[in-house]
Amino acid sequence: MGLHNRRYRLAARPAGMPARSDFEFCEEAVRELRDGEVLVKVLYISLDPAMRGWMSDARSYIAPVAIGEVMRAGGAGRVVASRNDAIAAGDHVVGMFGVQEYAIAGASRMQRVDPSLAPLTTYLAALGMPGMTAYFGLLDVGRPVPGNTVVVSAAAGAVGSIVGQIAKIKGCRAIGIAGGVAKCAYVTGELGFDACIDYKGEDVRAALRDRCPDGIDVYFDNVGGAILEAALARLAMHARIVICGAISQYNSGTMKGPSNYMSLLVHRASMTGMVVFDYAPRFGEAARDLAAWLKSGMLKSREDVVAGLDNFPEALAMLFTGENTGKLVLKVANA
Numbered sequence: 001m002g003l004h005n006r007r008y009r010l011a012a013r014p015a016g017m018p019a020r021s022d023f024e025f026c027e028e029a030v031r032e033l034r035d036g037e038v039l040v041k042v043l044y045i046s047l048d049p050a051m052r053g054w055m056s057d058a059r060s061y062i063a064p065v066a067i068g069e070v071m072r073a074g075g076a077g078r079v080v081a082s083r084n085d086a087i088a089a090g091d092h093v094v095g096m097f098g099v100q101e102y103a104i105a106g107a108s109r110m111q112r113v114d115p116s117l118a119p120l121t122t123y124l125a126a127l128g129m130p131g132m133t134a135y136f137g138l139l140d141v142g143r144p145v146p147g148n149t150v151v152v153s154a155a156a157g158a159v160g161s162i163v164g165q166i167a168k169i170k171g172c173r174a175i176g177i178a179g180g181v182a183k184c185a186y187v188t189g190e191l192g193f194d195a196c197i198d199y200k201g202e203d204v205r206a207a208l209r210d211r212c213p214d215g216i217d218v219y220f221d222n223v224g225g226a227i228l229e230a231a232l233a234r235l236a237m238h239a240r241i242v243i244c245g246a247i248s249q250y251n252s253g254t255m256k257g258p259s260n261y262m263s264l265l266v267h268r269a270s271m272t273g274m275v276v277f278d279y280a281p282r283f284g285e286a287a288r289d290l291a292a293w294l295k296s297g298m299l300k301s302r303e304d305v306v307a308g309l310d311n312f313p314e315a316l317a318m319l320f321t322g323e324n325t326g327k328l329v330l331k332v333a334n335a
């Protein structure tokens with residue numbers, strides 16, 4: 001085919017923040033397709049906090065990326081050649097395409113999407129994995145009822161922003177926690193949350209006492225650490241804590257849990273972990289609701305697009321310094 005692929009392979013397991021030196025940038029020829037395979041030109045790569053976990057060899061819900069393997073990542077692209085009847089050249093698809101310009105996979109490893117219904121990047125955001133995580137994490141695990149107070153951390157990010165908006169749609173009070181005045185203004189202004197606590201500028205425990213006078217019914221945790229402890233200290237009776245992630249701990253080497261977990265006993269509360277992939281058989285159900293809410297304007301999806309495959313290592317680090325607002329996506333090529 002004569003095509004050239006530029007890709008990042010994992011070169012080392014990071015200590016602390018992932019860095020450029022943890023990756024090897026390679027240029028390799030694209031091989032010929034075999035029967036059943038599809039060649040995808042990757043247009044956007046999804047940058048996710050989970051990628052930090054996949055770089056580590058600690059036991060997790062999925063095998064780590066091997067040293068020398070192309071870095072794992074979700075993405076969206078256009079099919080340029082196909083030897084599979086289910087997918088044709090010209091189709092747009094999403095899948096786990098890796099950090100590279102071209103991906104080869106079987107048709108069962110990708111899903112067709114329609115860019116005339118929503119921008120391709122939205123299929124990596126509200127209509128993609130973050131949207132599914134927010135939907136099932138909040139509704140299935142958090143089980144909010146109208147009038148509940150729902151608190152969510154990383155509220156200006158991909159998952160958190162959708163969680164709070166769904167909470168509002170379901171008749172709850174939505175309180176965000178985010179870093180900085182500008183992000184908090186976005187969360188209450190553009191996204192319509194009832195309040196947002198700036199954890200970088202406010203005492204989170206005092207702010208939760210103030211914004212949640214009747215306690216927290218659902219806490220959707222994206223960050224762990226001190227913010228999880230502050231939420232545990234403010235639970236309402238029978239509260240539900242959704243453990244979605246703990247980004248404040250991912251680069252720390254040793255993960256620290258909350259010391260005040262006995263608040264669960266006192267409040268007859270629960271804390272439940274969730275992994276979005278468990279809900280794959282029900283993604284269609286979530287996609288229908290999320291697409292309808294997007295169409296009606298009840299839900300907003302914001303994608304923070306950084307351009308250039310070359311910038312991948314530095315763009316990934318933005319998730320951990322909080323430089324992204326909304327879903328962080330790397331643009332690899334023009335549609």
Ligand SMILES: NC(=O)c1ccc[n+]([C@@H]2O[C@H](COP(=O)([O-])OP(=O)(O)OC[C@H]3O[C@@H](n4cnc5c(N)ncnc54)[C@H](OP(=O)(O)O)[C@@H]3O)[C@@H](O)[C@H]2O)c1
Nearest residue numbers: 049154157158159178179222245246247248274275276322
């Ligand atoms: N369980 C699942 O199946 C599943 C699926 C998807 C995502 N997740 C998890 O969901 C969480 C959010 O992921 P996302 O894709 O939506 O990312 P995101 O929220 O768009 O981006 C990460 C955000 O985390 C915040 N952050 C970074 N370091 C922090 C710290 N030390 N303390 C507090 N906040 C910090 C930053 O916002 P600020 O500027 O506000 O600090 C940053 O923008 C992550 O923990 C991720 O692992 C889990």
